[in-house]
Amino acid sequence: MIVPKEVASDPDTLLQAAYKKLNAQMAERNHDLFKTVQYLEAATKERDKAIAVLKENQQFYRLLSETLPQFIWISQIDGTVETINQAWLDYTQTSHDDNVNVTFEKHVHPEDLEACRRQWQQAKAQGEPFQIKYRLKRAKDGLYRWHQTHLQPIRDWRGETSKWLGIATDIHDKK
Secondary structure (H helix, E strand, C coil): CCCCHHHHCCHHHHHHHHHHHHHHHHHHHHHHHHHHHHHHHHHHHHHHHHHHHHHHHHHHHHHHHHHCCCEEEEEECCCCEEEECHHHHHHHCCCHHHHCCCCCHHHECHHHHHHHHHHHHHHHHHCCCEEEEEEEECCCCCCEEEEEEEEEEEECCCCCEEEEEEEEEECHHHC
């Protein structure tokens, strides 16, 4: 701070000038801080709204997947199951833990298994949706019933397949 010579000789005047400058700087910083707090409060409210909407959507889709008669699952890119709905657990008479980190192969009719594997490998390599029909064993009576499965890649932010969504519909009575 440049102070005129006559002012520099007066310590009280110098002190008052420094005090005024410091006060102005503090007022400016307080204003900036106040604006920052306002922004953060607004951003927090928006985030909280987004979280509430997300939770509501999760509830909706969980309810939807649990009430539909189709088998619905999400698997890792290699086909290993992450989550599965209650319809599958009822059909196979298995628990959720029995189905996590495994594939469906043990439930597929032996005559359909090779075609399923081949089409699955092709779909994984292409990263494109596909459909396939095959028979799945129903646990309560040991019968194999025809199902049509739709597999849809779930893409990450880069557009690369990160998971698969599967939906299988019992078409046995229509076949």
